[in-house]
Amino acid sequence: MVAFFNVTFLPPMKEWFSGILPYPELLVSQILIIFLYGKVCLDFWQGKGYFVKPNLRLGMNLLRFGWLYLGAMILRYIIRMTLHPDQRWVGGCIPIVFHWVLASFILVLGTYHRTTNMGSSRT
Numbered sequence: 226m227v228a229f230f231n232v233t234f235l236p237p238m239k240e241w242f243s244g245i246l247p248y249p250e251l252l253v254s255q256i257l258i259i260f261l262y263g264k265v266c267l268d269f270w271q272g273k274g275y276f277v278k279p280n281l282r283l284g285m286n287l288l289r290f291g292w293l294y295l296g297a298m299i300l301r302y303i304i305r306m307t308l309h310p311d312q313r314w315v316g317g318c319i320p321i322v323f324h325w326v327l328a329s330f331i332l333v334l335g336t337y338h339r340t341t342n343m344g345s346s347r348t
Contacts, residue, residue: 240319262330276334284338291331298324 226232228248246254268274302321306313 236319240317265334279341280338281342284335284342287331287335288339291328291335294331295325295328298328
């Protein structure tokens with residue numbers, strides 16, 4: 226909405242866009258992530274599908290990746306706040322916070338797969 230409709234009730238584009246990826250590629254990757262996360266949610270809502278079926282290997286890999294991803298984004302936040310002290314504590318960090326949300330989703334999904342497998346192996 227900010228990029229295409231110039232809405233004024235949301236923060237300006239420079240707060241949303243870090244500039245690391247060109248905007249067209251960023252938009253495509255965001256759409257793909259939305260579809261993937263949507264598929265995960267749909268599987269859980271329906272109670273069937275690839276992402277609901279317990280898979281210990283998937284769970285462990287998601288947890289490894291999720292913690293690495295979250296750690297990298299926490300480090301990114303620390304570096305940004307160090308390099309731009311005038312913007313402490315929230316200046317320019319909308320993309321970073323969104324990455325924290327994405328990493329948290331991965332960690333929750335990984336925990337589901339790890340915990341479900343651990344519980345089923347005891348019975």
